[in-house]
Amino acid sequence: MAFARQFDPQAFHLKTKPKEESLLGGIAASGWQTAAISMRLFVDMMEVTGGMIGVAVDGLRWPRAVRPGDSLRVEIKILAARLSTKRPGYGVLRYRCITRNQENEIVQRFLATAILPARTSS
Amino acid sequence: MAFARQFDPQAFHLKTKPKEESLLGGIAASGWQTAAISMRLFVDMMEVTGGMIGVAVDGLRWPRAVRPGDSLRVEIKILAARLSTKRPGYGVLRYRCITRNQENEIVQRFLATAILPARTSS
Numbered sequence: 001m002a003f004a005r006q007f008d009p010q011a012f013h014l015k016t017k018p019k020e021e022s023l024l025g026g027i028a029a030s031g032w033q034t035a036a037i038s039m040r041l042f043v044d045m046m047e048v049t050g051g052m053i054g055v056a057v058d059g060l061r062w063p064r065a066v067r068p069g070d071s072l073r074v075e076i077k078i079l080a081a082r083l084s085t086k087r088p089g090y091g092v093l094r095y096r097c098i099t100r101n102q103e104n105e106i107v108q109r110f111l112a113t114a115i116l117p118a119r120t121s122s
Numbered sequence: 123m124a125f126a127r128q129f130d131p132q133a134f135h136l137k138t139k140p141k142e143e144s145l146l147g148g149i150a151a152s153g154w155q156t157a158a159i160s161m162r163l164f165v166d167m168m169e170v171t172g173g174m175i176g177v178a179v180d181g182l183r184w185p186r187a188v189r190p191g192d193s194l195r196v197e198i199k200i201l202a203a204r205l206s207t208k209r210p211g212y213g214v215l216r217y218r219c220i221t222r223n224q225e226n227e228i229v230q231r232f233l234a235t236a237i238l239p240a241r242t243s244s
Contacts, residue, residue: 007159007162008158008162008165010160011172012173021240023173023237023239032161033177035157036130037129039129039130039154040130040131051133051145055184057153057183058181059178060179060182061177064151076143088124088194104158110179115145117145122138
């Protein structure tokens, strides 16, 4: 609710209303909060010296509401990796990010492109 | 930096390093923070009773870094609006969201689909 108050202050992110009164069937997290939490989970497991910068996100979907008390986890699948032609010393990664709740249900998914320092600069 | 500490704790979002040491050319906001701020700007100007729920985001790009002190504004262009066939009483909106800085440069853009209560339920 703190996130929603700051960034997405709509009723269904802020108030515990009866199910039938809410478009989301009860209070639910802003999709942007799910995205931000997923980024944190990704950063915490990344082992990339120098960090990774997202440049593109496609097919971002929130197929299921995130509820208070849900536990989220993130799966990253690297789809492609190549050296950057425009930025010597950097690589370009294409990956899929899937966020699931404690019931293993998908609550968010997207495809992303990111740049990061390459292991060799050749 | 508070947002980055919580959700995207990578060096180029947290430390004011010399330009040449950072992939982003100096400290810059996390793209997810730009997305969250853009949502807030959108919510503040929305006049939708019952709120609007994003279901899909495509073509999310961050073509330029957001720097400390930047002022952001959001432009929303409705591309299509129709009544929902699956949810009677709701409408489906397709829109483009562009976020610009104080120099009028585009710092973020995406296409989105959202559902919201329709004016009539016919």
